[in-house]
Amino acid sequence: MNKKTRILIVEDDMIIAANISLQLTKAGYEVTGIESRGEEAVIHSRLNPPDIILMDINLKGRLNGIESVKRIQEVIDIPVIYITANNDEATFEEAKHTHPFAFIAKPITMSNVLRSLALAEEQFKTREESVPVEENYIALLNDRIFIRHHGQMVKLLLQDILYIEADRNYCHVMTSKKEYVLTTTLKEMQNKLPEEIFVRVHRSFLVNISKLDVVAEAHVEINRKAIPLSKSNREGLLKHLQTI
Known part of the structure; x- marks a missing residue:
């Protein structure tokens, strides 16, 4: 559908x-x-x-x-x-x-x-x-993941990832300099990435909590990007923030 x-x-x-x-x-x-x-x-x-x-x-x-x-x-x-x-x-x-x-x-x-x-x-x-779609990514390796880009495997440091947004069967991985599109689900990304760093804040968003600039009642902000924060995920986010 x-x-x-x-x-x-x-x-x-x-x-x-x-x-x-x-x-x-x-x-x-x-x-x-x-x-x-x-x-x-x-x-x-x-x-x-x-x-x-x-x-x-x-x-x-x-x-x-x-x-x-x-x-x-x-x-x-x-x-x-x-x-x-x-x-x-x-x-x-x-x-x-x-x-x-x-x-x-x-x-x-x-x-x-x-x-x-x-x-x-x-x-x-x-x-x-027009945004290049990467076929897949390799499992987490210490502080980085590797993704296929222009036919080569390139590293992407976890600390450089701002947030990840779901779009149907794709994920948009956003950094401050570049956007990568992976053919995978947000759930699969969440399962691979360290949960102490990447937290689900909405059915369509996974955020790097170290990059949060604002946490409001119904949204968070990263690098001037407003990201919705659902009620069901708010408590979990606050708990993670308390451990930092």
Whole structure:
């Protein structure tokens, strides 16, 4: 079964937002939520990152849509599709700096929304495929693992790993300088790596606790990346931190 693409809708007209949500759900998408203010969209994106954001540019409140996207992009890169009633050149030029995947003009038609999402998914898929996927990795050896990279086995020191994120049957191993994609599950990675260093904080994330910058109620941060912290994993994380 294919994983559903997860969409966050940011729109201050709740009738429009509810209709988009209903139609996207019928079309097979998963809607992570509806937010009406930019500040709330920033928090949502950091704690429960969607695959794509549908963002109205003309939001009420302190942050408009473009400013909200800039805040989101400070810590996490999520494809954005703007919804706008503004056709002026200044707005378009400002929005371009956030590298949106598409623009949808109001009044909205669902055919335009679905086409834009399909194009964004295709671009996102192409971008993901451009990251080299390593076929496998070798078992833990003291303070390092070895992974296959460009046909050679290269070492990756455990201390250089920031966190590991699950993505279907792959794992994204993140360091401060490079990303590696391995064809393995997060559970298999967790079983191989030392549990006193790498701790599960969410069904999709394993973190190097020595790299934690912030531990909040529902998320942690590493190198300005907000990572969700589930209730079921919070107690275990705190216990590990007490032993450091």
